Amino acid sequence: MRLRLRLFEFEDLPWFPAVIRAGMMDYLRFMISALGTYRPIVPLLAEGLARTGQTRVLELGAGAGGGTETVLAALRAHGQPAATILLTDLYPQPTAWADIAQRTEGAITFEPTSVNALAVPTYLTGFRTLFSAFHHFPPEAATAMLRNAVQANTGIGVFEGAGKHWLELLLAWTVLPVAQLLLTPFFRPFRLSRLVFTYLAPLIPLCTIWDGTVSVLRMYPIEELMALARTADPESRFAWQAGKKRHWWGPEVTYLIGWPMSNEQ
Structure with a gap:
């Protein structure tokens, strides 16, 4: 699917209730x-860390930290035993992150203040990543994010948990909403508000269906990802690659990753 529509997502709206966003x-x-x-x-990210001599992943737009523990464990199994992760977001979720930090004994930590992915403070170092969020940024902002990494001379990888297929839209409308209704009582930490806005006033599942659909439609195809990288790095200081990696059970992950060629170890 090459179509890319610039529709809105509820979680991007400043006025959107924090309790629904958190759910x-x-x-x-x-x-x-x-x-x-x-x-x-993970092998791509491990290669980026090795080529830049870094051990810390600086996760931008971390949301609630989904999948971070899995990525950390896999990184350490792929030749990065000293890997750590620092979570950041424009809308920090320190409560959710503190739980992750405790479970990982500090291997995953977090920045409690708001961090703009387009202008990352210089004191926050590490190989930058963005999971399931690059589609939120229009081309100008997406380019600015990549340019900021180039100017900081640090590697960056953006990863979307989909391959941009019509089947993914069908899943967002059918299987995934059912899974959400069945699994919500098992989410931790427990929140009464999550139950209220899932079952009594189902704003969380309805907004999730909308945002999940729009996420796929807003995703950048591989050709556009490379075009954004070239615009952000006109002097070709970075080695860039974009593509798709298929999961063992079928779905794909779309990615763009780059690191400064001068820093390759």
């Missing part, structure tokens, strides 16, 4: 972690 993020975290969505790109 949606809890669902995404659970599903991404349970399905191991980003395992296929």
Whole structure:
């Protein structure tokens, strides 16, 4: 699917209720972690760390931290035993992140203040990543994010947990909503508000269906990802690659990754 529509997502709206956003993020975290969505790109990320001599992953737009523990474990199994992850977001979720930090004994930590992925503070170092969020940024902002990494001379990888297919839209309308209704009582940490806005006033599942549909439609195809990278890096200081990696159970992950050629180890 090459179509890319610039529709809105509820979670992007400043006025969107935080309690609904948190409920949606809890669902995404659970599903991404349970399905191991980003395992296929771990070798790419491990290569980026090795080539830049870095051990810390600086995760931008971390949301509720879904899949982060899986990525960390897989990184350490792919030749990066000292790997750590620092979670950041424009809308921080320290409660959810503190739970992850505790479970990983500090291997995953977090920045409690708001972090703009387009202008990352210089004191936040590491190989930058963005999972399931690059489609939120229009071309100008997406280019600015990549350019900011180039200017900081640090590697960056953006990963989308889909291959941009019509079948993914069908799943977003059928199987995934049912899974959300069945699994919500098992999400941790427990929140009464999550139950209220899932079953009594089902704003969380309805907004999740809309945002999941729009996410696929807003995703950048591979050709556009490379075009954004070339615009952000006109002097070709970085080695860039974009493509898709297929998960063992079928779905794909779309990616763009780059690192400074001058820093390759």
